Amino acid sequence: MSLDIVSPADGRLLATVPVHGAEDVARHTADAQRVFDSGVWSGLAPRERAAALLRLADLLERDAETLAWLDMEDAGKPIAECRANDVPGAIESIRWFAEATDKLAGAVPATAPDILAFTEREPFGVVAAILPWNYPLAMAAWKVGPALAAGNCLILKPADATPRSALHLAGLALEAGIPEGVVRVLTGDGPTTGAALAADPRIGALSFTGSTATGRAILETAARTNLKRVSLEMGGKSPQILLADALDFGDALIDGLIEAAFLTAGQNCTAGSRILVHESIAAEVVGRLAGAARALVVGRPDDPATQIGPVINAAAADRILAAIDGAVARGATAVAGGGEVEVLAGGRYIAPTVLVDVDPADPILRTEVFGPVVTVQAFATRDEAIALANDVEYGLAASVWTKSLDDAIVVARGVRAGIVSVGAYSEGDMTVPFGGWQQSGFGGAEKSLAAFHQWTREKTVWIQLG
Structure with missing residues (x-):
């Protein structure tokens, strides 16, 4: 064989x-x-x-x-x-x-x-x-x-x-x-x-x-x-939690969100595929995130300018697109992406996709998509953010965006995950352990x-x- x-x-x-x-x-x-x-x-x-x-x-x-x-x-x-x-x-x-x-x-x-x-x-x-x-x-x-x-x-x-x-x-x-x-x-x-x-x-x-x-x-x-x-x-379904002061990070915030969601075309176990954002800054974050996602270069992988290449195979592409289409059919809106991009015949290229207004019961919020897809949900309180972050069977990674030391520690301790980064999307370097909890x-x-x-x-x- x-x-x-x-x-x-x-x-x-x-x-x-x-x-x-x-x-x-x-x-x-x-x-x-x-x-x-x-x-x-x-x-x-x-x-x-x-x-x-x-x-x-x-x-x-x-x-x-x-x-x-x-x-x-x-x-x-x-x-x-x-x-x-x-x-x-x-x-x-x-x-x-x-x-x-x-x-x-x-x-x-x-x-x-x-x-x-x-x-x-x-x-x-x-x-x-x-x-x-x-x-x-x-x-x-x-x-x-x-x-x-x-x-x-x-x-x-x-x-x-x-x-x-x-x-x-x-x-x-x-x-x-x-x-x-x-x-x-x-x-x-x-x-x-x-x-x-x-x-x-x-x-x-x-x-x-x-x-x-x-x-x-x-x-x-x-x-x-x-x-x-x-x-x-x-697997993982990692949250990126943006507290009310997250915009104080400036461009580093959106850059971090984009890297977490779309590195390796989202085919990454620690991908920050769920953005949980305080309601007071949700509209601005969505607007800036969607613009940054649309600006990513989808192209052939041998081109040094390419940022998003193909997904691994046709079966993966079909599964990712079905998850997007299902969420949209249940009321979600794709403010960026949502479909395929023509690059090379024989390859499957999916545009970086940002979904908002997702039905809270939608499977895309809890199932690992393993593709260039990120969802955005708003929350009102710190406790609500922690509850949303933990509302999955996985527990691999999470990111917390806040300048408040108290909030950072409380949220990091409250999230059930093996790796929690603060003010960044990171798995740490070789000096620290890596591994997940629960189904991760x-x-x-x-x-x-x-x-x-x-x-x-x-x-x-x-x-x-x-």
Whole structure:
């Protein structure tokens, strides 16, 4: 079996890759266990692993343009976005975790005088990561960094639509001196390759980024098999909460709202797809937001001027347009966008869409659209804003726009989300944890030193002294 990799921009065939089935997965996991047990990577001193990872980061930097082009072609992301965000973010991730390799430490608790006890964190051995298509290289780097720094052997399963930057990364790992078999990429689809990885008893930990339904299935499979540790980063319906003084941020407010809503054509788990604005400033915000959305350049992803590229495929476009049309049919108004833009034959391009007067019961307010669509709702009080923000099953991210420290803290504490930014749209940098709550997954499983908890297990050693 094989998979055709098709350009979202124009439907061109970019490549064909194999679908790895259950037998392939079993063979690769067995070989990965052999590599781990040999100690060629796990037995190295932490600083030796760090040096190899730093060489990998240097090679990623050397091939930055190639990697940006691969993600642009496979995912339809604007080339400017890949160059400015995705590739630099991947390099930063590898370097950060390389430098953190020898910072992974245990503890010596206070015990009785005749006891010595200590804890340490050990790698699982063979671990796996199932990647999303919207940030192919960046998400691969989030997994490669901590998993390899801890001493594991890692199997990457890229999204079926976007495998080529992960394959290139694996080649660079060999060039960097990381032993063969420590990083391997198994292409394929979710029901075949991904399901086999979730079920394999040799895999000690598995990280998944994608839909809530698939994450739930992976968790159920892990429970039925070897109880592997599972990290889930899934969907979101993130609110951007604008209190009455939000316009004091000036142009930075509208710029932040636009970035949050329309980065990667809204195909982003933390997309700020719900704008909740105080009624006293709602009219001005809507007017400025609609103008900014209409000014965004929708175009072919290889054009450096493009800000909004195609959505990933025809099925996604149909789903997004159905959500917009349904909301409009129930009384909403599209003050910007609302339909498709003709750019290239074979691609599906949707205009950045701003919806107002949405029926409070409309599914678009609670269902992840995963496209360039944002809704605007007004509120009267701070408590009402918090209630609206929490009126979803997700809990990945939120933004709060206010200059009031008291209001910022109260709202940030009141919103049920794993990441809350104030005065900005941000997921934070590599120093802070990333992860969601509720149907968005398990909080704090990515980035920072906390990421090591996904890829290591704690052991206690208890010594009775003579």
